[in-house]
Structures are given as structure tokens and as C-alpha cells.
Amino acid sequence: MTPVPGPVRSPEADGAAGIRIRAARKDAGLTQQGLAATVQVSRQTIIAMETGDYAPSVYLAIKVAKALRSSVEALWDPECQGPP
Secondary structure (H helix, E strand, C coil), rough: CCCCCCCCCCCCCCHHHHHHHHHHHHHHCHHHHHHHHHCCCCHHHHHHHHHHCCCCCHHHHHHHHHHCCCCCCHHHHHCCCCCC
16 A cells, blocks of 8 residues: 655655765764754654655755755755755
8 A cells, every 4th residue: 555645755755865865964974863863853754754755844854954064955856966
């Protein structure tokens, strides 16, 4: 059974964004737990973002981008070709 898209789940998994988020997290020297603590979410939320199975709110996306010393566009915009 396919999960129903909604405010938390993306209609389609975005693996590219997840790869960029994971790479930026590792470049920042953070573990999944460390990033989760920094942005005040669960580690499972970070895992879901990295698998492309979670569409964060604008506020969470901004917190994640700041924690990773990046921009929201660099992490989630498929047309942005710059480094995270």
C-alpha cells in the first residue's frame, strides 16, 4: 500500500534532495542525531528528509539550511546546480 501524500509526505520521493542534504550534513560534520538536535526534530525526521520521503515546512527547511551552512535552494531546488 502506497502512503497517501499529505502535508508531511512528499507525493514522490526526491532522492536528489536527500543526497544533497546528506552530503551537506556530512560536510558540516554532523550526525543525523546532531542535526536533529540542532533543528529540534527527531532523528527519524532527518532520516525521512535524507530519503526524500519528507517535505519539511518552510520554517524547518530554513533551520536545516542554516544548520548546514547552506541555502534552502541549494538543498531542495532540483535546478540549483551549486554545492550545498
